[in-house]
Amino acid sequence: MDFAPLLNAPLLVQCHVVFAMTALVLVPVMLFRRKGDRLHKIIGRVWVLAMGFTALSSFGIMDIRLIGPFSPIHGLSLLTLYSLAGAVINARAGKIEAHKGNILGAMGGLVGAGVFTVLPGRLMSQILFPSAEVIGFVAILALGVLGFVLWRNKLKHAI
Template identity: 45%
Template sequence: MTLDPCLNAPVHIQIHAASALVALVLGPVALYGQRRAGLHKTVGYVWVLAMASVSLSAFFIHSFAVIGPFSPLHGFAVVTLVSLWLGIGHARRGDITAHRAVFGNLYRFGLVLAGLANFMPGRTSNQAAFDGADHLGWWVIGAGVFCVILRAVLRQRQIQGGMPHVA
């Protein structure tokens, strides 16, 4: 592992990666911490700012362009910005169930699942993590997708059969 690819990357990629790391670390604190505590609100707003920064900086990354300078990953950026707006709106209106659903899904799918795409060969995250062994990125992606599917199956079983809650 080497940080050289990240440190030598353009500024917008450094901002994107740093913001994603902040959001990845703070997400569980906001999602699973005590809801009524002031910490939840403070961490939540920092998380929202980090996610907005991830989304906005993504529009300057064109290494995976498919349609002009854009890729399907840019669609995630648009959905993320809309979801942030909706999630905050739900909280302000007092619809905490919808607020939790939007931000929980945004963390799991918009950050974790979309973040796995950064381990595709040739991407900065892959180069930093595997330093030339690009094929290992596919293993990370496969393991991540497996975990997401496993969680969904366990969650569905919990809903159908009354199993203990899976976060």
């Protein structure tokens, strides 16, 4: 790993990475841990804040300009904010299945955006795989598929 590209990036990008990594680290905990207890609520609040700040900070990062100053990632950020609001509203209203759907949607957005950040040539790829960006990207994809399969298997056994 080489943190120089991150340390040389603008402060907003550095904060965005910290928020996103906080949310990403909590994803497996949220997927595989027991739901509904006090710790679940604490972890959930931290995750929603991290995701919210990740989405909001993305609007200040405009390296890829496809639609004026924006890119498709900014659309994903809007959907994420919508999902997070729905998750909180539904949890407070006791609509747990809807809450779960909102959370899974936001998680999908995080993972989807994360895949694009490790494309060869992007900042996170330079940080994580400074001398093997293509191999690193393939490894991330493989781990993502494995995680998805494990998660789906857990869901099948829970039914």
